[in-house]
Amino acid sequence: MNTLPLILGMLxxxxxxxxxxxxxxxxxxxxxxGSDTASAQxxxxxxxxxxxxxxxxxxxLMDRHGRKAPLYFGVGLFVLASVAxxxxxxxxxxxxxxxxxxxxxxxxxxxxxxxxxxxxxLRDPVRLMGRLMLVMGAAPxxxxxxxxxxxxxxxxxxxxxxxxxxxxxALAMVAFVLPETLPEERRRRVPFSAVLTDYARxxxxxxxxxxGLTTGFCSGAMFAYISGSPSVLMEVHGIPASQFGIWFGLxxxxxxxxxxxxxxxxxxxxxxxxxxxxxLILLADAVLLFVASWLGAPFFVIFGCLFVIMACMxxxxxxxxxxxxxxxxxxxxTASAILGTLQFGIGAASGVVMGAWSDGTGxxxxxxxxxxxxLAALVWFRR
Numbered sequence: 398m399n400t401l402p403l404i405l406g407m408l409x410x411x412x413x414x415x416x417x418x419x420x421x422x423x424x425x426x427x428x429x430x431g432s433d434t435a436s437a438q439x440x441x442x443x444x445x446x447x448x449x450x451x452x453x454x455x456x457x458l459m460d461r462h463g464r465k466a467p468l469y470f471g472v473g474l475f476v477l478a479s480v481a482x483x484x485x486x487x488x489x490x491x492x493x494x495x496x497x498x499x500x501x502x503x504x505x506x507x508x509x510x511x512x513x514x515x516x517x518x519l520r521d522p523v524r525l526m527g528r529l530m531l532v533m534g535a536a537p538x539x540x541x542x543x544x545x546x547x548x549x550x551x552x553x554x555x556x557x558x559x560x561x562x563x564x565x566x567a568l569a570m571v572a573f574v575l576p577e578t579l580p581e582e583r584r585r586r587v588p589f590s591a592v593l594t595d596y597a598r599x600x601x602x603x604x605x606x607x608x609g610l611t612t613g614f615c616s617g618a619m620f621a622y623i624s625g626s627p628s629v630l631m632e633v634h635g636i637p638a639s640q641f642g643i644w645f646g647l648x649x650x651x652x653x654x655x656x657x658x659x660x661x662x663x664x665x666x667x668x669x670x671x672x673x674x675x676x677l678i679l680l681a682d683a684v685l686l687f688v689a690s691w692l693g694a695p696f697f698v699i700f701g702c703l704f705v706i707m708a709c710m711x712x713x714x715x716x717x718x719x720x721x722x723x724x725x726x727x728x729x730x731t732a733s734a735i736l737g738t739l740q741f742g743i744g745a746a747s748g749v750v751m752g753a754w755s756d757g758t759g760x761x762x763x764x765x766x767x768x769x770x771x772l773a774a775l776v777w778f779r780r
Contacts, residue, residue, distance in 0.1 A: 404575050405512055406529050407567050408468070408505030410536040411475060412448060412741075415502060415560060416441060417536070418544035420627050421641045422553035429553065430488045434628060435755040441624050442748030443492045447499025448506065448741035455507040456734025457592045460585045464508045464515070464730075465577050471504025472568045479561035483554040498560075503737065505567070510733035514722045515578035524660035526715030536649075541642030585727065595731050605732065607776060608720040611672070613739035614773035615713050618683070618766040620744035622703060624751040625762030633759050634696040644700060648707040655711035668716050675709050676774045682706055683763070683770045690759040699759065706766070743769075 419426060427437035451471075458467045478498035485491040513525050547555050585591075599605050630636040630644060662671055686702035718736065725732040747765055754761040 400574060401512070401516070401576075402525060402529050404570050405509040406536075407563075407570060408472075409509040409529060411502035411505045411564070411567075412444075412499075413536040414540050414563060415479075415498060416444060416623055417540035417645070418547075418560065419553060419556045420623075420645070421541050421545040421638050422548035422556060423627050424631075424638070425548060426491075426553045427488075430485065430491060432488045434632075435752065436488065438624050438628075438748065438752040438755065440488070440491055440495050441620075442745050442752060443495040444499045445620060445741045445745035445748050447496040448503040449738045449745055451500040451503040452507050452734040452737035452741070453596075454734075455504050456511075456731040457595070459508060459511055459579070459730035459733075460728055461587070463577050463579045463581075463584060464512055465571060465575060468504050468508055468571050468575075469568070471501045472564055472571060474498075474501030475504075476501075476561045476564040476568065479557045479564060483557035483561075502564075503741070506737050507730060507733045510718055510722065510736060511729040512578045513718075514726060514729040514733070526659070526718055529715070539646070541645045545639065545642050579730075583727075592731070595728050596735070599725065599728070599732055599735055602724075604724050605721055605735065607779070608672075608717040609736050609739045610776045611676070611773045612714060612717040612721070612736065613743040614769045614776065615679070615710065615717075616740040617743040617747035618679075618706070618769035618773075619710055621747045621751050621762050621765035621769065622706070624748045625755070625759075625765075628755060628757070629699070629759045629762055632757065634699070636696070647700075648704055651704050651708035652711035655708045656715060659712050659715050662712065663716055668720055672713065672716055672720075672777060675713055676770075676777050679706060679709050679713075680767075680770045680774050682709075683766045687760075687763040687767050690763040 423437050424434045427434050430437070455467050455471065475498055478494055478501055481494040482491060482498060485494055509529060513529070516525070543559070544556050547559055626645060627641070631638060631641055636644060666674070682702055682705045686699065686706075689698045689702060721736050722729060722732045747769065751761055751765060754765070
């Protein structure tokens with residue numbers, strides 16, 4: 398079981414790698430596809446949309462057939478779609494291939510959360526999620542560096558071939574290393590109507606919705622940052638493309654660093670109090686970012702605000718994931734699917750708004766983050 402966090406981290410890393418690796422090369426990709434950087438942001442939103450839709454399907458399948466079988470299909474689709482992305486000839490084609498890439502990659506997101514719930518009786522789930530965040534956090538920290546290097550040496554299309562190779566490695570790990578954590582006797586072989594009943598029951602249970610929606614709106618703020626950061630950092634503040642990965646990676650380091658304190662902080666303050674304090678910090682920091690962007694503050698002020706937000710996310714995500722799933726062991730796959738759909742559904746909406754709202758300033762990103770954190774706080778503090 399010592400390799401479990403590494404394997405689950407690899408599977409959950411499909412999303413950050415697929416999103417962050419090509420961000421430094423987005424202007425080059427947009428030009429090659431006959432578009433501009435602002436319009437090309439729709440490829441990020443397309444990935445979020447695919448992630449949101451696919452998880453609805455994978456959740457019940459994993460509760461019915463075990464954790465590994467659906468992964469073979471999902472990771473295989475990710476590999477094929479990544480190769481297709483490398484051959485896209487237009488922006489609409491890239492958008493379509495990105496949706497397929499996400500539909501495959503989201504299987505890893507669903508199974509990683511479900512497996513954590515499966516083994517909760519063997520190890521502290523909050524600490525395991527913190528370890529998983531360590532591996533996941535390394536992905537956005539390293540991805541821009543790797544993506545920029547690959548694009549410089551072999552062009553932006555090679556980035557998607559690297560993603561295909563990563564998917565192939567993950568597929569081998571699933572086949573030969575990942576244990577099956579849902580034995581036959583615990584699988585739910587129920588009719589489709591029962592699956593719909595499960596979804597209806599979970600979507601009306603405040604124990605799921607409260608942490609799920611809170612995390613979803615926080616994800617919307619995070620995806621606003623991911624979608625808007627190339628324009629804000631490189632175009633508004635003049636950060637060279639070669640340095641984009643450094644600043645982006647520093648924020649990811651903040652997320653990794655704080656995620657490792659999650660278990661101790663949750664024991665000290667309790668999970669509920671910890672999230673309550675973080676919601677207040679995130680909302681206050683987002684308002685500060687909005688004011689700083691409106692006043693045209695220097696880059697280091699903007700970066701400081703973003704660093705605090707990302708550091709807090711390193712705690713919010715693992716703790717809320719455990720809170721959302723702790724009561725639903727028999728339908729862990731379905732619960733994981735709902736949690737992921739909320740995260741990436743709201744993230745997709747945030748990305749679409751960001752693409753339409755882009756005006757060459759930092760205000761759209763800052764405004765979207767204030768809106769998302771306000772909604773997250775309203776949900777969390779509603780009893």
